[in-house]
């Protein structure tokens with residue numbers, strides 16, 4: 432048996448593990464790994480369990496599951512309250528079994544975030560996925576047994592599947608099969624709240640779906656408003672002919688172009704917001720990082736805001752802008768962004784490009800990393816890969832922040848500070864290191880670099896308060912005929928000082 436269980440299934444552990452996961456999907460996962468959990472699980476994945484499964488399977492009416500009848504003709508499916516079995520294939524030439532396990536655990540966290548109940552996780556080592564059934568026909572039959580004995584109704588594959596592979600796997604296992612991209616798209620669909628976010632996710636779903644159509648059961652109209660999150664119940668007739676599929680493709684293409692137009696129109700509103708930030712001369716810090724790293728928590732700490740913090744993946748889907756104040760009283764903007772994940776579906780990178788452009792316009796990128804994760808550097812790499820796809824992001828200064836220090840032991844701290852000596856180590860939970868982080872951020876912000884000396888009329892109060900907010904007042908004297916001022920400001924304010932000053936011959940150095 433080369434199929435190997437990753438320990439998500441043992442009945443004895445399920446209760447407790449699930450309980451822990453309920454409050455902390457990723458937390459529990461990293462804990463498990465840190466505690467050397469892999470070994471602990473090894474024993475439970477042995478023959479005994481397999482036989483137990485086989486035994487239980489004897490009582491099951493596999494063909495009675497009847498799930499295939501229900502599999503909708505749409506190749507895009509929701510993963511809500513499903514009972515799922517996870518499957519991963521890895522080649523030892525490309526990854527270690529530890530990495531493969533980590534990836535499957537992340538898939539489990541994703542599945543739970545989507546609302547599914549994870550019953551089992553199976554890893555298989557093979558040179559490359561089987562072109563027909565992904566796992567190979569023998570393994571597919573084994574998988575069918577596992578699915579039946581666990582009474583699962585869905586298989587989630589830790590990869591992108593060809594439409595034909597998915598179909599073949601469904602035919603053998605009699606349950607619906609969802610791939611990694613569909614799962615992530617589904618989570619995004621559940622979490623998007625803004626109009627633009629929703630439209631972007633919908634676009635990504637449609638683009639994912641287009642090449643995977645095998646005909647629709649009913650008409651598109653039952654997908655309320657063209658919503659791509661397909662209903663899992665197959666309503667209407669099955670097996671529409673090629674003509675029907677062609678028509679549906681056209682409908683989807685039409686929806687795609689309509690969505691693209693809509694999104695393009697929403698662009699200007701975002702431009703305005705961003706523009707006004709620029710107009711006020713607010714330096715901008717983009718907070719990026721792997722999902723669940725603690726970006727929102729760190730942003731909250733720095734700004735005192737109450738950004739949504741969730742122990743779920745992708746709690747933040749709409750970039751939020753917060754205002755923060757430096758120690759010397761200047762304001763800057765912190766942009767809390769959507770989290771990244773390994774192998775972020777390309778459809779999503781595309782869809783969120785406009786949102787991620789916020790990052791490209793920032794003066795500084797703060798990259799938050801979960802320091803308590805068993806493989807923080809793998810996460811850094813995944814984030815850097817996405818950043819590399821955003822034009823202009825490469826030229827922006829970056830500050831790496833290892834968060835969750837409260838859960839890092841001495842060895843972990845040592846390791847990260849050796850590999851990333853410049854990085855800050857903080858805990859958004861306890862507040863450790865937050866002051867140092869704030870100082871670092873402030874020192875890396877662009878500084879107002881034009882010194883002006885001027886006498887301003889007392890009527891220039893508004894300008895003066897802007898100078899206080901966005902620049903730095905060096906000297907100020909209240910004379911009978913006006914305010915004598917020396918200040919460091921940016922170009923924009925310098926121009927205003929000149930135009931409003933009393934004698935008009937201010938010096939600039």
Ligand SMILES: Nc1nc2c(ncn2[C@@H]2O[C@H](COP(=O)(O)OP(=O)(O)OP(=O)(O)O)[C@@H](O)[C@H]2O)c(=O)[nH]1
Pocket residue numbers: 720721722723724725726727728729739740741742743744745746747748769770771834835836837838857858859860861
């Ligand atoms: N122990 C510990 N937990 C933390 C810390 N910072 C954040 N968390 C927890 O980590 C989880 C994720 O935090 P968020 O701030 O939502 O993370 P995020 O990066 O914004 O996540 P997404 O928006 O989903 O990508 C939450 O359960 C937080 O309570 C920390 O310093 N220590």
Ligand SMILES: [Mg+2]
Pocket residue numbers: 726727728739740741746747767
């Ligand atoms: Mg967040």
